[in-house]
Amino acid sequence: MALQFDPQDEIICIGSHRELADDGSVLPPIAQASLFRQPDMATLFDGLAREHEVAVYSRGTNPTLSVLEDALARLERGEACKCFASGMGAIAATLTAFLEAGDHVLFAGTIYGPTIELAQRLEGYGICWSRTDVTDLGGITAALRPETRVLYMESPGSMLFGLLPIVDLAALARDRSIVTMLDNSVATPLLQKPIELGVDLVLHSCSKYIGGHSDLVGGAVVGSAAHIERIFRKGLLLLGAAMAPFTAWLCLRGLMTLPVRLAKHHEDALTLASWLAEHPRVRRVFHPALANDPLLTQQMRGHSGLFSFEVDGSFADAIAIADRLRVFGRAVSWGGPESLVMTGHKANPVEVSPALPASLLRLSVGFEGVATLQEDLDRALG
Numbered sequence: 147m148a149l150q151f152d153p154q155d156e157i158i159c160i161g162s163h164r165e166l167a168d169d170g171s172v173l174p175p176i177a178q179a180s181l182f183r184q185p186d187m188a189t190l191f192d193g194l195a196r197e198h199e200v201a202v203y204s205r206g207t208n209p210t211l212s213v214l215e216d217a218l219a220r221l222e223r224g225e226a227c228k229c230f231a232s233g234m235g236a237i238a239a240t241l242t243a244f245l246e247a248g249d250h251v252l253f254a255g256t257i258y259g260p261t262i263e264l265a266q267r268l269e270g271y272g273i274c275w276s277r278t279d280v281t282d283l284g285g286i287t288a289a290l291r292p293e294t295r296v297l298y299m300e301s302p303g304s305m306l307f308g309l310l311p312i313v314d315l316a317a318l319a320r321d322r323s324i325v326t327m328l329d330n331s332v333a334t335p336l337l338q339k340p341i342e343l344g345v346d347l348v349l350h351s352c353s354k355y356i357g358g359h360s361d362l363v364g365g366a367v368v369g370s371a372a373h374i375e376r377i378f379r380k381g382l383l384l385l386g387a388a389m390a391p392f393t394a395w396l397c398l399r400g401l402m403t404l405p406v407r408l409a410k411h412h413e414d415a416l417t418l419a420s421w422l423a424e425h426p427r428v429r430r431v432f433h434p435a436l437a438n439d440p441l442l443t444q445q446m447r448g449h450s451g452l453f454s455f456e457v458d459g460s461f462a463d464a465i466a467i468a469d470r471l472r473v474f475g476r477a478v479s480w481g482g483p484e485s486l487v488m489t490g491h492k493a494n495p496v497e498v499s500p501a502l503p504a505s506l507l508r509l510s511v512g513f514e515g516v517a518t519l520q521e522d523l524d525r526a527l528g
């Protein structure tokens with residue numbers, strides 16, 4: 147079924163910011179400046195007090211970033227947004243802004259590896275963490291601790307694409323004053339709006355679908371004005387992972403085509419996933435639409451171009467198949483126009499994560515066309 151977006155989102159994506167430009171430019175100028183002169187010292191001091199919204203110094207606020215932040219906040223239906231040099235920059239600033247020594251963070255769903263590595267690093271600062279692979283409310287409730295301050299989710303996860311019951315989990319956390327964070331990079335704000343589902347803070351790797359052309363690395367967090375100001379002061383200003391103005395401009399250019407790109411990613415990925423599900427060399431396909439999970443229609447408008455499958459064979463067989471592909475490129479990351487393949491594991495699958503099948507291959511379906519991609523996969527699968 148074709149994706150239906152919220153018409154309001156399509157307007158935001160194609161550039162409701164254009165009215166800002168006096169000369170009719172459809173994209174804002176790139177404010178390539180590190181600092182912004184103020185007319186007098188009183189204005190400068192006032193700007194410093196409100197540095198999260200006033201352009202004083204580009205580590206904090208920059209006019210080009212502000213246009214992007216405004217668009218992302220509106221797409222996610224949040225009050226405010228801050229952008230970062232990378233998705234990990236956003237994740238690190240957000241987690242550390244809410245966790246102190248003695249606190250616990252619970253990770254639910256299949257979480258992006260470096261986010262867990264960051265949590266391991268935070269152990270050195272007295273912050274505890276644990277993860278749960280269960281996706282049901284009871285299992286996640288049981289994993290909470292009295293000192294849990296943050297519930298961090300990925301739904302869909304970026305490897306097995308499992309969905310979490312976001313509404314229930316957000317309500318559970320709210321009752322216990324636990325801050326909820328959700329990495330929405332896979333779905334994008336067009337396909338899922340976690341804030342409307344009750345989540346406090348939504349994270350993005352803009353390096354994926356938001357940028358959309360494999361030419362930038364960036365991140366963002368959206369939430370209430372109070373939460374974003376806290377992340378700004380404790381995370382962005384002090385850790386300093388600011389997005390560059392040109393990157394923000396590229397993200398705005400990417401946003402303009404996000405609806406059409408997602409529609410194509412969604413359609414072609416679903417066709418390929420359904421075909422792979424019947425292939426004799428494929429054991430299982432991990433795609434939310436094929437899992438028939440009712441949460442898909444309750445929480446999302448559809449799925450993007452990313453899914454994975456388990457080869458009927460070993461880790462070595464999966465690597466051999468990935469190596470035989472000619473159109474799919476072997477690369478990390480996803481969300482661009484070119485189709486990519488990545489294994490679920492880099493080495494020694496049993497020790498790395500028993501939750502992921504050893505022979506997992508993840509596909510990011512690009513724009514080469516379904517027939518070409520199907521032929522490539524069929525030949526590689528042998």
Ligand code: PLP
Nearest residue numbers: 232233234258304331351353364
């Ligand atoms: N979240 C997910 C689900 C990811 O896949 C990635 C990167 O692959 C990130 C976050 C981190 O984003 P970045 O690479 O922009 O730091």
